[in-house]
Amino acid sequence: MKDATDCRAAFEAGTVTLKDTGAIPPATITPPADIDFGDDSSEWAKDGECDDPRFTGPGSAQELVEADRMKDATDCRAAFEAGTVTLKDAAATPAATTPTAADIDFGDDSSEWAKDGECDDPRFTGAGSAQELVEADRMKDATDCRAAFEAGTVTLKETGASQPAATLTPIGEIDFGDDSSNWAKDGECDDPRFTGPGSATTLLDEDRLKDATDCRAAYEAGTVTLKTDAAATPAVSVPVSEINFGNDTSDWANDGECDDPRFTGPGVATTAIDLDIAKDATDCRAAVEAGTATYTGERVASSDAFDYGSDSSKWANDGECDDPRFTGIGTNKKLLGEDMYADATDCKAAVEAGTASVIAVYTPEYAAAAPYDSTGIDFGDNSSNYSNDDECDDPRFIGPGTATTLLDSDRMADANDCKAAYEAGTIMLREDLERGM
Structure with missing residues (x-):
């Protein structure tokens, strides 16, 4: 009874107990064998501190977050066995039943x-x-x-009540149609009634019931499902802290709409393309938190989503993207039309590094979402020497539907061509690009 300060502090911290407790009933400690410590997938696993928020004590990290629940097994098991942490709700929480x-x-x-x-x-x-x-x-x-x-x-993940399995339509009850689509038998399902990694990136209503061989094969392989089946499947609820929202490198980032195709709901843009996966973080996080977007799970962008071209430019492999279809700090300051489709390695590396992105109008998905409403745009007249040649010569526009050489003298002077191209989704206003629209 001569070391009161130290012993009181140690007892309150749970690092010592009384040997002769007399009438005091011993504390009930959950045996380690009854605890599911989880795995070591936390960013802070194996750092010598227990980061699982279910535990408390001097062996716990100072800052505990829910995302680390059951994700620091080695540290927490060691700390529990050493007596430096205990389960917060050991008495009230029934032991988890871990499936074998x-x-x-x-x-x-x-x-x-x-x-x-x-x-x-x-x-x-x-x-x-x-x-x-x-x-x-x-x-x-x-x-x-x-x-x-x-x-x-x-x-x-789902050790409690298991999520109901999706009820899939029997294959014998599906009318796959025929193979009259232009894209039939290309290894991808182009019928817009289906969804999944086996579907083409761009789906058009005109291909409904017209890609039978591909869609039947994909359905049998489990890489597509009918959209009606998918809609009937309960969404997987994922905590916001566990969603990788990515960054804001999309052309459409910070426009008030979520443009990431991994999300669905009224807060998501009508046209969401694979190139924007994990590239509209601020908008998508805000939409999820507001309840106007729901995360549908990870998906891999199709390798055929964009044609980077070749390395035929004299500036290829110089560490900068020289293709004028791209924008961002990873592109060269001077972009020439002759380098279009000609700097594949540099541009692909810049996109993957998040320093460049494809200008939306150059993606196949953009044109597939046509027609676009041209109301409100003053296209001018047809006084250009190059009007009515099926190319837009007005330098206010950008895209594959513009002429190679654009002159300021043709500003607002090629109305018919530019209006048709705009509505077809082959050009967009440069000012919209600069505003991030």
Whole structure:
């Protein structure tokens, strides 16, 4: 009884207990075997502090966030066994029932990414999961996911009430139509009634029921579903803190609409293209928080979404993007028409680094969303020497529908050509680009 200050502090911190407690009933501590510590997928895992907000004590990190729940297993287990942390609600919280491998239906290995050493099934989370998870791989990577689960590098996200499985229309009840589309038998489903990674990036209503072979194959492979089936499937609720919103490098960033096609809802732009995946962070975060957008899950942009061209420019591979179809700090200050489609490596690298982006009017999705409303634009007259030649010669516009050489003397002097091109989605006003519209 001669070290009161130290002993009181240690007792209050939970690092010492009384040996002879007498009539005081011992504290009930949950045995480690009954605790599901999760995995080590936290950014702060294995740093010597327990970052899981379910625990408290001197072994816990000072700042605890909900996103790290069950994601710092090694540190928290060590701290718990050392007695420097305890479960906050040990008495009131019933022990979690952790499923064993025998309790889980892992499915089959029909995913394109099966047996690659990573678990691609989006029902699982942890260090053993692939970075990009898509709904089409649900229950389709059995070997990898079973191995990772048994190794403790993944856990099931949905250990409570499981989400109802999507009810898919039997293939025998679907009228796939014929193969009369211009895009039939190209390996992608072009019928706009379907959705999923097996669908083409651009879907037109004129291709409805006209790509039977591709769509049947994709449906059987599980890479597309009928949109009516997808709409009937409950959305997966993901905490805002777990969504990677990306950055604001889209041409349409900060315009008050979410332009990222991973989201759906009234706060999302009517035309959302793969090139804007994870590139409209501020707008999309605001829309999700306001309840006007819902995250639908990760998706991979189609490799065919944009044609970068070749490296035939004399300025190719110089570390700057010289193709005038791009904008951003990663582009050269002087962009020449002759370098269009001619600096692929530099431009692709700049886009991936977030220092350049494709000007929207040069994407196939932009033209596919036509017709555009030209009301409010004064196109002028047809006094240009080059009017009515099916190219827009007015230098106020930009896009594949403009002439190669634009002269200031043709400003507002090629009305017919420019109006037609604008409504067809092959040009846009330069001032709209500069304003980020």
